[in-house]
Amino acid sequence: MSWLWTTEDMIAAMAGRPFGTLPEGITGISIDSRSIAPGEAFFAIKGDRVDGHDYASMAMANGAALLVVSEARLPAMGRLTVPMIVVEDVLAALGRLGLASRERSQARIIAVTGSVGKTTTKEMLRHVLSPSGKVHASVASFNNHWGVPLTLARMPGDTDYGVFEVGMNHPGEIRPLVAMIRPDVAVITTIAPAHLGNFKSIKEIAAAKAEIFEGLEPGGHVVLNRDNDQFNFLDRTAQSLGIQHIHSFGQHAKAEFRLAEFNGSDENSTLWLTIGGETLEVAIGAPGRHIAENALAALGVVRIVGADMEKAIEALATLKPEKGRGKRHRLSIGNGSFTLIDESYNANPASMRAAIALLAASEPTGRGRRIAVLGDMLEMGEYAQKVHSDLAVPLLAAGIEHVWLTGAEMAALKESLPESVHVEYRENTRELTDYVLDSVVPGDVFMVKSSLGIGFGKIVAALLDKFPPFSDTQREL
């Protein structure tokens, strides 16, 4: 049996107190009593909404090998006679186990931050590094004070490449996370207005992202977006910290991993990457220039860590856009079909522009229309009105003639769009959903996007529920 951790090593790393008859080791780590797999350790951390200690019995019932619980909560948990490691603070114990994991690891460690594209780039790295070795990467967007230690503690001892997503919405958040990760390579995808309400300016966002440099291993590498306004600032900051290996990607003539050419269709794209005097053709199984930009960064990392470039490029061809991040659905309506671009995962001004470009690149058929279904971008603070009304610029430039809106902030966009655009505004997501369901016609292309908190996933779910998938064997009339 190969254990993720032997119980002995866990106890030593966490300075825990063993309780009951403990197993020899654990096969994994979970903080969710519903999805825990038999043989895994359950860490009873206090999450965003609930305290894991309240779910200890459920975790055991679902096959947990042992529980990690806090000394203070022990009395309240009743007469549990299950195997436990008792610690003072469960989250801190997870952090200590994470540090021990980093300590034992021989892997090349990559950390990815940025205002958008972290998960996309992280998943791309998982995909392109897999042919070269054993990859361990964060689940979903597990990028915060519990996501990072959890991902570290979960990293198997024989991992070749560890890929970590690192997020923040306040200054000072990245510093302790990257101190745990100690990356060999730190990537900043791009700097854009996200969580702007918590910052004074874009520069302040860039400074907060630059905290990632501080945890870099000696001799480590940073990878920066050469096309981003904040490049010079980030470059200087990295230099001032004595970092010697500063790489860049982008279209810029001086980018080390350079986008020589981009050719996109609605379903996929091809880019030509110039790297070390050589130009490589790269087919990507997903559309969008923003995806190509993330691919430049990912392939740059492949080069830096010495992984197999040819196999990495091969892998990109099979990459598919993910749920909520550009995933496409072709759905049946009557004898025809329409297209849904699911961008419902999240939104900020940068990803809105990327998604509008995706819509622009998609051709409606027959009497179909290009329709942007948009909801509020949250956490924009005093900039809220401006960033919403400014969306008129990319919408008009892309020639989008149908814009359907809801949300308090989107009222500003409604006001800034000219009469030539057909605008529908509904009071809430439910009313907008009803309108979408009633108004779709064959040939339409919808792009649906808002911040996560607005819940546009419901519009996508309602469309998928009402309209069955269209198969190519069906005849389009």
Ligand SMILES: Nc1ncnc2c1ncn2[C@@H]1O[C@H](COP(=O)(O)OP(=O)(O)OP(=O)(O)O)[C@@H](O)[C@H]1O
């Ligand atoms: N380089 C990019 N530029 C602009 N938009 C992008 C870029 N990469 C991804 N996006 C879009 O941004 C949205 C979020 O992407 P992704 O989940 O990769 O970002 P993230 O940084 O992980 O976000 P979060 O902070 O919510 O975890 C998606 O709509 C995606 O298509």
Ligand SMILES: [Mg+2]
């Ligand atoms: Mg993410």
